[in-house]
Amino acid sequence: MQPIDVRYNDGRSVAAHDAVLELMPGYWLITPKQQNADFQTVRWELPGIVTEQGFTNTFIFRYGEHPQQTIECKTENLPEILKQKYPNRVFFKRRISDNIFKSPLTLVGFIVLVTGLLAATYFFILPFAAEKVAGQIxxxxxxxxxxxxxxxxxxxxxxxxxxxxxxxxxxxxxxxxxxxxxxxxxxxxxxxxxxxxxxxxxxxxxxxxxxxxxxxxxxxxxxxxxxxxxxxxxxxxxxxxxxxxxxxxxxxxxxxxxxxxxxxxxxxxxxxxxxxxxxxxxxxxxxxxxxxxxxxxxxxxxxxxxxxxxxxxxxxxxxxxxxxxxxxxxxxxxxxxxxxxxxxxxxxxxxxxxxxxxxx
Structure with a gap:
């Protein structure tokens, strides 16, 4: 398996460094791309790795006690790579957006739901609120x-x-x-x-x-x-x-x-x-x-x-x-x-x- 490009931060400084991630049995190795980098190869034990779930295409992982080390990865198929390498460990919970936008029918349902909520606000909540405000004039x-x-x-x-x-x-x-x-x-x-x-x-x-x-x-x-x-x-x-x-x-x-x-x-x-x-x-x-x-x-x-x-x-x-x-x-x-x-x-x-x- 080829190394994965990541950005690494040791948690003690604001600087981030280009590095490569190697997925090993039971641990990760993070190695700087440049020989004169401020850090040497770092080892992360698998149980201590925490995934930061977000809604962007950047995958973020944290490790250790405060100040935590961090790596950021923009490899799109990283979830599939991790699932193949570590089939018994869940790194990512399925996001709502994944369910919504993968299926056209589900997307239509989501749009209908949002439209319905907006309509309910316009026709029921807003008139009720406006009437209450009128009483305070x-x-x-x-x-x-x-x-x-x-x-x-x-x-x-x-x-x-x-x-x-x-x-x-x-x-x-x-x-x-x-x-x-x-x-x-x-x-x-x-x-x-x-x-x-x-x-x-x-x-x-x-x-x-x-x-x-x-x-x-x-x-x-x-x-x-x-x-x-x-x-x-x-x-x-x-x-x-x-x-x-x-x-x-x-x-x-x-x-x-x-x-x-x-x-x-x-x-x-x-x-x-x-x-x-x-x-x-x-x-x-x-x-x-x-x-x-x-x-x-x-x-x-x-x-x-x-x-x-x-x-x-x-x-x-x-x-x-x-x-x-x-x-x-x-x-x-x-x-x-x-x-x-x-x-x-x-x-x-x-x-x-x-x-x-x-x-x-």
């Missing part, structure tokens, strides 16, 4: 974001200024139990729809106002939308939907970038669908507001009936497509309304409702 930043969304979105609608003024006046008679600045805009649209923006903006289509007969129905609609604002449902849903776009902005804490990305996708708010859990959470919060102020919870029951009836007829009901009305929600509202006993005078709310109807 300071309120002033969220209000700025909502303002940018509103400015982009409202240009596509015709705002009824007089009706908006009256609905905002109506809302001021209700304590919604939130720190957000609530600002309501009524737009001229036939559809039965209303939606909340992050930071306090609420857009109400006048189509749903035309269907209302009592102040409690309007109060229920507004309380429900304010609850979405209060719990940041819109913000969290937007961040989940746009998590891939927001990822870089979040990493660099680029508030302006976050606002820009979300504002450019403001139209998604019109069709933003909440889950059953979020709808139920908003219902509970809104109904707590009613109970705290002695407003009849029958307003929720009547509002749900308007939506349910419209869904069975020919009227366009965008509100139900984005705010799913389930039997559980209707039953919960009906049960609480039947059990409610504490009512308060709502003459101020009634007065503002009548003023609103005059404009409507």
């Amino acid at each position: 300071p309120q002033p930043v969220e209000v700025r974001l909502g303002d940018a969304l509103y400015d982009n979105l409202i240009s596509g609608y015709k705002v009824d200024s007089s009706l908006s003024l009256k609905v905002n006046d109506f809302a001021k008679a209700i304590d919604f139990k939130t720190k957000y600045p609530i600002r309501i805009s009524v737009v001229k649209e036939k559809e039965l729809n209303a939606f909340a923006l992050p930071g306090g903006h609420i857009v109400v289509f006048d189509g749903i106002l035309q269907k209302m007969k009592t102040k409690e129905e309007l109060a229920a609609l507004l309380a429900h939308e304010v609850s979405h604002v209060h719990y940041q449902h819109s913000l969290r849903s937007i961040f989940r939907s746009l998590s891939g776009y927001l990822f870089v902005s979040l990493i660099f804490n680029d508030v302006s970038g976050i606002i820009a990305v979300v504002a450019e996708n403001s139209n998604m708010l019109v069709n933003l669908t909440y889950s059953r859990e979020l709808e139920s959470e908003a219902d509970r919060k809104a109904m707590e507001v009613f109970q705290a102020q002695g407003i009849s919870l029958k307003g929720f029951v009547d509002l749900f009936k308007i939506l349910d009836t419209a869904a069975e007829g020919t009227a366009s009901n965008e509100l139900l497509s984005t705010h799913p009305l389930t039997a559980d929600r209707m039953q919960y509202a009906s049960e609480l309304a039947r059990e409610q006993t504490a009512f308060r005078d709502q003459s101020e709310l009634q007065k503002r409702w009548l003023q609103l109807r005059e404009v409507r």
Whole structure:
């Protein structure tokens, strides 16, 4: 067997020397190629040789106590040579890369696995993380974001200024139990729809106002939308939907970038669908507001009936497509309304409702 070219280091200096390796029964001999080298032939007993496993094409072996001697070898077929010479000793454990890249089918499987992991990160982990980050955004930043969304979105609608003024006046008679600045805009649209923006903006289509007969129905609609604002449902849903776009902005804490990305996708708010859990959470919060102020919870029951009836007829009901009305929600509202006993005078709310109807 021909000697094998290696680079040898005695562990005491940084210099490495060209040498040849001879594989002997039970030991290795390492001999310098140059006669004037700083070392003489070195003998390594087989049991003391340690292989340094790596992912490069350089094979490294160490020997002895500290400071350890080292040899490096770039002979590609060295594993086969050692296996033939010492069949009962394992110098190299099979590396993952060996298994992956030797078989085309295994390589394809590996690529599919990595692609799957990346997809899972993008579609599940990243949206979840983005939603959690959304919950940590300071309120002033969220209000700025909502303002940018509103400015982009409202240009596509015709705002009824007089009706908006009256609905905002109506809302001021209700304590919604939130720190957000609530600002309501009524737009001229036939559809039965209303939606909340992050930071306090609420857009109400006048189509749903035309269907209302009592102040409690309007109060229920507004309380429900304010609850979405209060719990940041819109913000969290937007961040989940746009998590891939927001990822870089979040990493660099680029508030302006976050606002820009979300504002450019403001139209998604019109069709933003909440889950059953979020709808139920908003219902509970809104109904707590009613109970705290002695407003009849029958307003929720009547509002749900308007939506349910419209869904069975020919009227366009965008509100139900984005705010799913389930039997559980209707039953919960009906049960609480039947059990409610504490009512308060709502003459101020009634007065503002009548003023609103005059404009409507």
